[in-house]
Amino acid sequence: MDKLDTLHLFIRIIEQGSFTRAANALNIPRATATLAIKELEARLDARLLERTTRQVRPTLDGQAFYDRCKRILGDLEDAESALSTSAANPRGMLRLDLHGAHASQIILPHIQDFHRRYPQIKLAISCGDRLVDLVSEGIDCVVRAGNPRDSSLVVKRLALMPEVVCASPSYLERHGIPVSPEAITEHQAVGFFASNHDIRYPFSFLVDGQVQDYQPGAGSPSTTRSSTAPAP
Numbered sequence: 001m002d003k004l005d006t007l008h009l010f011i012r013i014i015e016q017g018s019f020t021r022a023a024n025a026l027n028i029p030r031a032t033a034t035l036a037i038k039e040l041e042a043r044l045d046a047r048l049l050e051r052t053t054r055q056v057r058p059t060l061d062g063q064a065f066y067d068r069c070k071r072i073l074g075d076l077e078d079a080e081s082a083l084s085t086s087a088a089n090p091r092g093m094l095r096l097d098l099h100g101a102h103a104s105q106i107i108l109p110h111i112q113d114f115h116r117r118y119p120q121i122k123l124a125i126s127c128g129d130r131l132v133d134l135v136s137e138g139i140d141c142v143v144r145a146g147n148p149r150d151s152s153l154v155v156k157r158l159a160l161m162p163e164v165v166c167a168s169p170s171y172l173e174r175h176g177i178p179v180s181p182e183a184i185t186e187h188q189a190v191g192f193f194a195s196n197h198d199i200r201y202p203f204s205f206l207v208d209g210q211v212q213d214y215q216p217g218a219g220s221p222s223t224t225r226s227s228t229a230p231a232p
Contacts, residue, residue: 001036091120095140102143181205189216
């Protein structure tokens with residue numbers, strides 16, 4: 001038994017006046033209860049209980065220890081209760097960073113529902129495509145597409161958003177229509193990059209069960225990786 005379980009057992013034994021009744025109330029074997037109290041007394045180097053054939057009573061040290069344990073466990077229960085109340089009724093400022101499409105299609109249509117459910121939370125929303133440093137910029141939550149590289153983040157899927165590759169009619173007239181994913185590497189494209197990282201993000205397609213990345217202008221697929229994700 002861990003320390004908290006042992007303290008609960010010790011309190012129950014004194015209040016019940018019996019190892020057997022305390023063990024039954026906690027749904028543990030009587031032998032387990034006896035061993036736990038012996039180990040507690042050995043750890044404290046003090047005799048806590050006087051045992052007779054009819055009753056178990058605390059010693060002077062045991063009574064003092066019982067009083068302290070009651071206060072400690074009471075404070076712990078109060079702390080847990082306070083956290084439970086806070087979790088049920090959260091309040092404060094929530095800083096949220098969104099991409100434009102995610103904001104307009106996923107988050108903003110449900111803002112009123114959110115405020116009705118959590119009236120004590122104030123939202124501070126920023127919007128953009130750049131990569132943000134959550135810690136240094138004080139951002140509590142971001143909504144982004146894809147899978148985060150930082151495994152320490154807590155992630156929850158909000159929606160599946162299909163993506164398509166588009167081109168203007170005038171561009172297709174000048175450069176032709178690509179007929180395969182590989183043809184993307186011979187074309188120009190409007191891409192995404194991070195201002196604080198030298199990264200040019202490729203176009204990703206699901207080809208024969210594998211996600212392959214194609215960089216416009218590169219001439220061939222840039223990388224290949226296994227995935228079960230749908231093609232954009």
